[in-house]
Amino acid sequence: xxxxxxxxxxxxxxxxxxxxxxxxxxxxxxxxxxxxxxxxxxxxxxxxxxxxxxxxxxxxxxxxxxxxxxxxxxxxxxxxxxxxxxxxxxxxxxxxxxxxxxxxxxxxxxxxxxxxxxxxxxxxxxxxxxxxxxxxxxxxxxxxxxxxxxxxxxxxxxxxxxxxxxxxxxxxxxxxxxxxxxxxxxxxxxxxxxxxxxxxxxxxxxxxxxxxxxxxxxxxxxxxxxxxxxxxxxxxxxxxxxxxxxxxxxxxxxxxxxxxxxxxxxxxxxxxxxxxxxxxxxxxxxxxxxxxxxxxxxxxxxxxxxxx
Amino acid sequence: xxxxxxxxxxxxxxxxxxxxxxxxxxxxxxxxxxxxxxxxxxxxxxxxxxxxxxxxxxxxxxxxxxxxxxxxxxxxxxxxxxxxxxxxxxxxxxxxxxxxxxxxxxxxxxxxxxxxxxxxxxxxxxxxxxxxxxxxxxxxxxxxxxxxxxxxxxxxxxxxxxxxxxxxxxxxxxxxxxxxxxxxxxxxxx
Numbered sequence: 344x345x346x347x348x349x350x351x352x353x354x355x356x357x358x359x360x361x362x363x364x365x366x367x368x369x370x371x372x373x374x375x376x377x378x379x380x381x382x383x384x385x386x387x388x389x390x391x392x393x394x395x396x397x398x399x400x401x402x403x404x405x406x407x408x409x410x411x412x413x414x415x416x417x418x419x420x421x422x423x424x425x426x427x428x429x430x431x432x433x434x435x436x437x438x439x440x441x442x443x444x445x446x447x448x449x450x451x452x453x454x455x456x457x458x459x460x461x462x463x464x465x466x467x468x469x470x471x472x473x474x475x476x477x478x479x480x481x482x483x484x485x486x487x488x489x490x491x492x493x494x495x496x497x498x499x500x501x502x503x504x505x506x507x508x509x510x511x512x513x514x515x516x517x518x519x520x521x522x523x524x525x526x527x528x529x530x531x532x533x534x535x536x537x538x539x540x541x542x543x544x545x546x547x548x549x550x551x552x553x554x555x556x557x558x559x560x561x562x563x564x565x566x567x568x569x570x571x572x573x574x575x576x577x578x579x580x581x582x583x584x585x586x587x588x589x590x591x592x593x594x595x596x597x598x599x600x601x602x603x604x605x606x607x608x609x610x611x612x613x614x615x616x617x618x619x620x621x622x623x624x625x626x627x628x629x630x631x632x633x634x635x636x637x638x639x640x641x642x643x644x645x646x647x648x649x650x651x
Numbered sequence: 652x653x654x655x656x657x658x659x660x661x662x663x664x665x666x667x668x669x670x671x672x673x674x675x676x677x678x679x680x681x682x683x684x685x686x687x688x689x690x691x692x693x694x695x696x697x698x699x700x701x702x703x704x705x706x707x708x709x710x711x712x713x714x715x716x717x718x719x720x721x722x723x724x725x726x727x728x729x730x731x732x733x734x735x736x737x738x739x740x741x742x743x744x745x746x747x748x749x750x751x752x753x754x755x756x757x758x759x760x761x762x763x764x765x766x767x768x769x770x771x772x773x774x775x776x777x778x779x780x781x782x783x784x785x786x787x788x789x790x791x792x793x794x795x796x797x798x799x800x801x802x803x804x805x806x807x808x809x810x811x812x813x814x815x816x817x818x819x820x821x822x823x824x825x826x827x828x829x830x831x832x833x834x835x836x837x838x839x840x841x
Contacts, residue, residue, distance in 0.1 A: 349785045351725040356799035480839055534716050569663050
């Protein structure tokens, strides 16, 4: 047994564990690592005190049939990056994100039931081209990135994927989306994928990610087993979470899914995989900020039912 | 996924399609055929009371990280689980109510029952003391406590076994399941 204070389920119920209440599905999610884990990385020592995240929502993002409205989500992304970088125009905001000579890998997600919307992939590609990046220096993909010249030589990465529950890691969010940067992803599955934050310190990744987009247009908030998907367990949230810090986005993602579970279920199901990889990404790997108190959340658009 | 003889097999595809689904089942049948023998369930599984048991919820494991995958108790190994212990956790559902509203709220009363078998009585006693001290220190005498979310948890030791109940909606329900499990465990130890 480890030394130090023992944290139990009851600490999470009381909200006294690690100051991370809310980083949990119900409560079974997070780790108390924040209080015990030593700050081991240089990044951690120099990490910013706060990080900014933009939540943008639009009631027109989805039509009545649940289809994505391309022009609307493109505008939402523009609005988000403007707010994120204090810019008065998308073009100026993208000047803070990319350089004309960048080689750009856009890491998306192809999971069949809830993939990265092509409309958003195209919006990012369009802005990158406008910024002056050559078309052959832009690649948008999920699988096979290690065999993709652009990703191997990338000077800039943009990370974009939908938010969902995940059988092995609790949530599939921005942190986990980089698992395709290793040849043997299953080696990162141990202990509820506790060390996914370490992916962000791999040489092929480290320091290259300019923007993270956690797509919360129709998040998946509940499921059991691998490859779970039930249309009853997604809802038309109509939002995007946009920031430079993948850990902060995922921390808010956990909070959002937890809130939705509490709203949907009279008594939220107690099972579920721990999402502790999110706080551990901060405390063990210095990949960002999971502490909700240190996340500056800027809200754009209608916030009825925003839950966070 | 399936178990057979002393093997646990899980087959998954990174991308789900009709073709990958067909291939996964084909591969699983191949694996099953290669294993050949059927095998028996671990004895610990037979200690689970049958009434209200949700068969598909039964999980058999050894490590505390596996327990936390199914039901989070503590980051630390306060039950002293490991290669020398056998554990089983399962759900019990007495009543399921669903709102008539389409997509409406539902109320599934899932109670968790955990049974752990230790190498001997001494190991179980030591683990039980650690567990009670860490998880339910106010219930040293009673063995039952209402947790901060209003659900009840109860625990007891029977020889080389620890039996614990979680998420019971009422104290009576926690006691009922605990007593049923203790009865089966004590009978099995005779």
